[in-house]
Amino acid sequence: MERGKFITFEGPEGAGKSTQAAMLIAKLExxxxxxxxxxxxxxxxxxxAIRGILQYNAANEDPCPxxxxxxxxxxxxxxxxxxxxPALARGAWVLCDRFADSTTAYQGFGRxxxxxxxxxxxxxxxxxxxxxMTILLDVNVSLGMQRCAKRQVGQKIKYDRIExxxxxxxxxxxxxxxxxxxxxxxxxxxxxxxRLPEPIxxxxxxLVHDAFLAKK
Ligand code: TMP
Numbered sequence: 001m002e003r004g005k006f007i008t009f010e011g012p013e014g015a016g017k018s019t020q021a022a023m024l025i026a027k028l029e030x031x032x033x034x035x036x037x038x039x040x041x042x043x044x045x046x047x048x049a050i051r052g053i054l055q056y057n058a059a060n061e062d063p064c065p066x067x068x069x070x071x072x073x074x075x076x077x078x079x080x081x082x083x084x085x086p087a088l089a090r091g092a093w094v095l096c097d098r099f100a101d102s103t104t105a106y107q108g109f110g111r112x113x114x115x116x117x118x119x120x121x122x123x124x125x126x127x128x129x130x131x132x133m134t135i136l137l138d139v140n141v142s143l144g145m146q147r148c149a150k151r152q153v154g155q156k157i158k159y160d161r162i163e164x165x166x167x168x169x170x171x172x173x174x175x176x177x178x179x180x181x182x183x184x185x186x187x188x189x190x191x192x193x194x195r196l197p198e199p200i201x202x203x204x205x206x207l208v209h210d211a212f213l214a215k216k
Contacts, residue, residue, distance in 0.1 A: 004034075004088045005212050006129060008099040011137035012174045013163050014144030014151075015193045016200065017097050020137060023201040024208065025095060031213065036087040039097035041075035044082050050075040055160040062161075069107045069118070073125040076100065080129045088129070100126055101134060101180055106162065109176025110169050133211060135204055136181050137193035141170045 007024075009017040018039075025035045042051040050071050052058035063071060076099070087094050100122035108118035139147075148163060181188040189207045193200055 001089075001091045004091050004093040005132045006084065006088055006094045006096070007208065008096045008101065008131040008134045009137065010098060010101045010105070010134055010177060011193060012139055012141065012144050012170055012177065014147035015137035015139045016147070016197060017137055019197050020135070020193075020200060020204055021095050021097055023197065024204055027201075027205050028093060028208075034092040036083065036092050036094045037097070038079060038083055038094065040079065040099055040102065041072055043079040043096075044075075046078045047075040055162070057161065065107070065111055065113070068111075069103060069113065069121065072103050072107070073121055076103075076122075077125040080126050084129050085127075096131075099131060099134075101177070104180060105173050105176040109179070110165070110173040115176075131187060133208065134184075134188050135207070136177055136188055136190045137200070138174070138178065138190055139193045141167055141174060143194055144170070144174075 009021050011017055021037060025037055028035050040047070041054055042048045049058070054063065054068065054071055079096075084094050084096070100119075103122055104115055104118045107113050108115040145167070178190070181190045191200060191203050191207075
């Protein structure tokens with residue numbers, strides 16, 4: 001059985017990752033491909049519990065920045081062993097909404113922990129689950145934040161803990177992602193996400209089709 005493909009979606013807040021993942025899944029399924037969609041932090045029972053702690057303060061105590069890194073990594077390690085590795089091994093494709101690059105971008109470039117340390121901890125957490133392609137949805141901070149604000153109209157919780165960081169933090173995250181895309185050009189595909197969903201989805205489909213589905 002050929003191993004499935006592992007595609008991750010990355011980008012700053014309000015980049016449209018979930019919308020684009022849903023559109024790509026529909027196209028892949030129409031091609032008869034089994035797709036598992038998952039998200040970080042979360043995707044397992046342990047991971048969803050960690051998501052509650054990290055985003056909505058479920059433990060009633062803010063994690064210190066070091067704990068924050070390790071909680072993201074714990075969620076990730078569990079997701080890889082329980083969901084991603086088994087799915088890829090049976091030939092399914094996995095689409096993950098955020099993965100290890102989020103820690104490098106947010107906790108490394110954003111919070112200021114050494115980037116190579118974040119990458120080392122990532123490697124420990126993910127083992128052999130290195131994405132075959134990482135789609136970076138690039139959006140500037142003001143548009144991304146506007147989209148988040150729209151999404152949250154009428155919701156009780158306005159911004160989660162990380163979304164409510166200062167704009168300067170989110171700018172560092174965006175620049176961090178762009179730097180990662182330059183560093184790992186064989187894996188990263190940068191897509192301009194400051195457009196309407198359909199043309200973005202068309203670009204993504206072309207990238208995925210050409211890389212994995214076109215007859216070689
Ligand atoms: P999202 O699923 O709505 O994008 O929210 C996840 C939040 O957690 C988002 O603000 C980015 C942040 N995050 C990190 O800071 N580090 C990580 O490793 C991951 C996976 C997410």
